[in-house]
Amino acid sequence: MKFRKKLKDKLICLIVILLLISGLLNSVFTTKVLAADNLNISGSLETGLVLETEEEKFKDQVLFNLVLQNYLTLSSDLYLDLQFHSYRNSYWLDNNFELQELLQSERTNELAIREAYLNYYTDNVDWRLGRQVINWGSSLFMSPTDYFNARDYTVLSPEGQKMGVDAVRGRYYLSPELEVIGVITPYFTPYQLNPEDLYTRIEHFSGEAIGKTGAKIYGLLSENNLIDKESGLNYQLEVDDIEEQLQPQINLKDPGNNPENLQGGMEITARNINGFDISFSTYRGRDRDPAVDKKYLEQQIEELLNDYGTYVETKKQESESEEIKDFDEYIESENLNILDINLLYPRSNQIGVNVIGSLGSTGLWSEIGYSFYEQEQFDNRLEATAGFDHSFPAEIDFSGEFYYQQGRFAGEKNTELLIMRAERPFRTFHEKRLNLLYDLASEQYLIRPELEFSLTDGVSVDLCAVYVSDENELQAIPVSNQVSAGFTVNF
């Protein structure tokens, strides 16, 4: 009770401070865009607090964006988005409401240029040069053809925040209803993840890989007659035993900024074909999601088995069969039980198509992407969405989307998600939303009700809760049960 009271006091203090900041910003900037001839200044301040209810852990953030836009001439302008992000992850508060010294409790402060680019317009081509966010695809929730931008999951938002990439983009208008876009980015920018989230997100990759590895080792041991009564080995050895003995050492390989990470893409869009907009796209670059380097893993297994086989043969030749250790005992005694699980961003060539339009009073869209991997260890994969939205009476907007993604190797599961959202305004300016995510493979689900209160022009408070049916098994979007509050000022 004391904890809860102090928590309440702290939240009230936080809200008061945020309201003061809001008032200050309002008085300094007013709530309108400042315009000084050719210069526009705008921005936003977002604060957020998340309480993970099971473990009573907190996360908080302050996100400040200052946007400057300068119209140089009628055919060119400059855009700059400076971002300050201050956050603290996964900390506990003790009974005196003081921070406890725990893992990752240190505050991180980052100042970054999120976007900085020059727009230059010629007769038929719009050029954009510099760091920018590129949005491709028409799907509402998951977009298989949105190739370029990684997301920053250190930002407290269910979808994270799209990160700008350094790129040159040209948009060529063949006619008002036909356009071609070309993009080249010199570097690969991977997802930005918290260390804790990184482990959660890749845990299932490594778990699957080790499971397969265990099975593979067990199979090979049998094939090579290394598990039988005569050899004196423990034939009761099970796959799970091997799994338990193997300790994964997860390494995420950063591709780095080198020329081989050059990425490029092209999209052609035709509008209003029988009421539908259709795009075809192609991309050459790396996947955003890391995958286990299966080849490297198999090399390690091979070496491990060779070592063990040599050990067994040696012991047999020395007529010491009764002293031969089981495989699991052997790898533990020789400190060979650590497996490097290297995660890499596979190189691929991708093609995609997306369609959006309406049938009667229902909006429809679909997006299909297919990846051809350069490394043989990865299977080509299909990624697709199909969705709809419809407005019902009483101003209820409903949207739903099915998302399918094939695994890239035998150990990586297919992803099948059903995502739904219902939203309705209330008291004119406020909004309530109900989000549902259902993972068809694990039959787990996530429910996220959300209330957004508009306090005045550009100022809002967001209250949200997340309920996950089983925290350990919902791997598609690994989150925990939580409640959160956010406060946003736009100026």
Added chain:
Amino acid sequence: MLKKTGLLITLIVLAIFVALGSVSGESLSGNEVLNKVSEVSEAETVQITFEMEIHGSRGGVRNRELEVLGKEGEREKRLIRFLAPADIAGTGLLSIEENDEEDMHLYLPALDSVRRIVSDEKSDRFMETDFTYNDLALFGGGNYSEDYQAEVLEKTAEEYLLEIIPVNEDIEYSYGEMLVDSNDWYPREIKFYDQSGELYKILTNDEIKMIDSNLTAHKVKMEDVQRETKTILYLTEVSFDKEIEIDKFTVRYLRRY
């Protein structure tokens, strides 16, 4: 000879007066009145800037500023763009209508993304206002006589009261009652009814002034009587028949903000 000529002129003048008298005294059909309403503004292009107040059911007010560009022709084109506040500034709606088929695209600057508006969304409220996408289409050169058929309910010396019935299936109202001033053929008030026949919204045009030979309401109020909300548009700038580049009514320009 002179007398005969004078008599002839007198007769012609009398005939003209009689003819005019018979026209002004003659009852017009609903559709004829609606045509006159549509002819009030025959400008080829229009460029308007509004300040907008959105009044909530519990008294709160939100402010917006928006610009509307319109161009008549075989293809009717409209571009509506929010200029303030900052969180929605740049949000734009492009509408191109040809042969009763309307193609709408919405630009969201936060996503730098252009999204097609499906037909059902056209009857949704536009950005928290009491106007639907279809209502907004009537600004910037929209034409009542293309979207509605009318019958006269009442006629007085000063006014016509019409029942207007939508012929465009995207319009969510079942019918409306339009009060037209027969002196200038400008609609003063329109009551819209929902599909259950209940009064839904009331549109009021006030402060009507002549601008560049076009009658224009400088204050437009849309009141949602069911939700008890209202949106008021205050016209701040307007110009008619000024050259607007055709390129402004393209997805390319919609993105450029």
